[in-house]
Amino acid sequence: MPISLLLHVDIPAALRPAFEQAGFRLCPALRENEHSPILPADGAFDPSSINAVLTIGSIGLSEAHMAALPNLRLICCQGVGYEKVDLDAARARGIMVANGAGTNDTAVADHALALLAAMVRDIPGLDRAVRRGEWQQARQTRPQLTGRRVGILGLGNIGLKIAKRCAQGFDMEVAYHNRQPRADSELRYCDTVDALAHWADFLVVCTPGGAGTRHLVNARTLEALGADGFLINVSRGSVVDTGALIDCLRRRAIAGAALDVVEGEPEVPAALTALDNIILTPHVAARSPEALEAMFARVLDSLTCYFSGRPVPAPVPGMASSTAA
Structure with a gap:
């Protein structure tokens, strides 16, 4: 009997046969509004038939949504994020939660460095100036990356790859802030976000x-970064206080910012897009062909392992590696 998988995010057509051949029935989701239970589209499937959900961190799954799916056993997050999955509710209901840790790290780290280089060297601004015929006017000096200091806020898998690129590719000094120092890292540790920014x-x-990192980068942090400092965000828009960022960019309290994520996305404040010292990309850091293939391969692996009685490859922290058996 097929195992029904409710899709909050679509699986590319080329990858769907692998899921179907492995015994999974793909059920597109329908959400009337952000507070309504997420149900199979068009009433095509009985909610009680759903055994697994594929979601992403920014959509997640609430306790009410879990209650609407009484036979839910597994929640798979396509990427590494799971901030809007109610983990307490999942644990209470015996639902396993797995993510895609390690599948998109390389793409996100590459994009972070691309944003950093483009912002510091003002590549978009220079391109626009040349197109306007302002060759001589545009030939202003810009900072170099080599030899500078880079602070990594969040030294997980992605942070480690960014640190490596900065240190080995651009001979930068690297420091970081986590809730706790990493015992396996010799990098400089700063005990507060503001100390790192300074x-x-x-x-x-x-x-x-998630709630624990909301506005972790705030007005005080940005002031500590200073008028010559640059901010790059490839995590979640909620981590940065958007109002404080707009104010600091307007006043040139920091030199510039490059964001792949925006608080409240996909809506972007007009005050942000009006600025000339910011680069914006539409949450695409993890969207390389290689990363997408790896993420969906992990989803299929998690589903197959769980429903065949084997531990899932990447349970989210705090989740016991239980199985369906």
């Missing part, structure tokens, strides 16, 4: 999202 020329945000 030390750094470039502050790269790659910490998880």
Whole structure:
């Protein structure tokens, strides 16, 4: 009998046969509004038939949604994020939660460095100036990356890869802030976010999202970064106080920012897009062909392992590695 998988996010057509051949029935989701239970689209499937959900961290799954799916056994998060999955509710109901840790780290780290280089060297601004015929006017000096100080906020898998690129590719000094120092890292540790920002020329945000990190980068942090400092965010928009960022960019209290994520996305404040010292990309850091293939392969692996009685490859922290058996 097929195992029914409710899809909050679509599986590319080329990858669907692998899921179907493995015995999974794909059920597109329908959500009337953000507070309503997420149910199979068009009433095509009985909610009680759903055994697993594929979601992403920014959509998640609430306790009410879990209650609407009484036979739910497994929640798979496509990427590494799981901030809007109610983990307490999942544990109470015996539902396993797994994510895609390690599947998109390389793509996100690459994008972070691309944003950093583009912002510091003002590549978009220079391109626009040349297109306007302002060749001579645009030939202003810009900071170099080599030899600078980069602060990594969140030294997880992605943070480690960013640190490696900065240190080995651009001979940068690297420091970081986590809730606790990493015992396996010899990098400089700063015990507060503001201390890291004060030390750094470039502050790269790659910490998880969620209530615990909301506005972790605030007005005080940005002031500590200073008028010559640059902010890069490839984590979640909620980590940065958008109002404080807009104010600091307007006043040139920091030199610039490059964001792949925005608080309240996909809506972007007009006050943000009006600024000339910011680069914005539409949450695409993890969207390389290689990363997408790896993420969906992990989802299929998690589903197959769980429903065949084997531990899932990447249970989220705090989840016992239980199985369906």
